[in-house]
Amino acid sequence: MKDYQAIAAELEKRVEGEVRFDRYSRLLYSTDASMYEIEPIGVVIPRHKGDVQAAIEVANRFGVPILPRGGGTALAGQTVGHAIVLDFSKYMNRVLEVNKEELWCRVQPGLVQDELNAHVRSQGLLFGPDTSTSNRATIGGMIGNNSAGAHSLTYGKTLDHVLELTVYLSSLAGRTG
Numbered sequence: 001m002k003d004y005q006a007i008a009a010e011l012e013k014r015v016e017g018e019v020r021f022d023r024y025s026r027l028l029y030s031t032d033a034s035m036y037e038i039e040p041i042g043v044v045i046p047r048h049k050g051d052v053q054a055a056i057e058v059a060n061r062f063g064v065p066i067l068p069r070g071g072g073t074a075l076a077g078q079t080v081g082h083a084i085v086l087d088f089s090k091y092m093n094r095v096l097e098v099n100k101e102e103l104w105c106r107v108q109p110g111l112v113q114d115e116l117n118a119h120v121r122s123q124g125l126l127f128g129p130d131t132s133t134s135n136r137a138t139i140g141g142m143i144g145n146n147s148a149g150a151h152s153l154t155y156g157k158t159l160d161h162v163l164e165l166t167v168y169l170s171s172l173a174g175r176t177g
């Protein structure tokens with residue numbers, strides 16, 4: 001039996017964003033757009049990548065899984081599980097850089113697709129894969145699902161447009177150098 005209070009206490013010490021282990025939050029995050037319902041261990045809402053790394057390190061230390069979540073619109077239960085859910089949609093949702101000449105941008109994973117397109121529209125640009133949930137689907141979730149849309153023959157799927165990712169691997173969390 002894991003000591004969930006100890007996990008929450010350790011996360012609260014190390015994470016600047018929100019740590020929610022109360023029953024209300026756990027119920028809120030126990031569903032997504034699928035038919036499944038599983039209560040998570042707790043929820044972390046990271047403010048920055050340091051929080052993500054800290055959450056992974058704490059999860060590793062206590063031997064519990066983590067589960068990233070964007071808009072929670074995946075249909076097969078991908079974002080529900082008995083894990084520490086990391087919700088990227090609240091704070092890690094910014095456009096960091098747009099390079100119009102080279103046609104790329106750098107964004108945080110919780111950015112909603114329509115918000116990215118609203119940001120670049122004035123420059124005549126569009127992030128193509130037109131997932132029908134584009135008003136809430138996040139780029140991180142689109143990458144996780146390799147989302148596509150009605151015009152994917154023209155635009156391609158999400159992974160056709162991913163140039164580079166910054167990732168934290170749980171197997172490397174806690175190591176330096």
Ligand SMILES: Cc1cc2nc3c(=O)[nH]c(=O)nc-3n(C[C@H](O)[C@H](O)[C@H](O)COP(=O)(O)OP(=O)(O)OC[C@H]3O[C@@H](n4cnc5c(N)ncnc54)[C@H](O)[C@@H]3O)c2cc1C
Nearest residue numbers: 068070071072073074078109132137138140141144147148
């Ligand atoms: C009515 C409806 C219509 C839909 N239409 C389409 C469609 O046209 N095309 C289509 O492809 N899909 C469609 N979907 C499925 C879904 O909406 C899309 O795949 C969407 O892009 C998922 O984005 P999300 O932010 O909600 O991801 P989530 O559901 O939050 O997550 C999806 C996956 O990505 C992972 N993930 C999320 N963020 C991260 C992160 N930062 N790091 C690592 N992994 C992460 C999650 O763990 C999960 O495995 C539809 C769903 C519904 C309910």
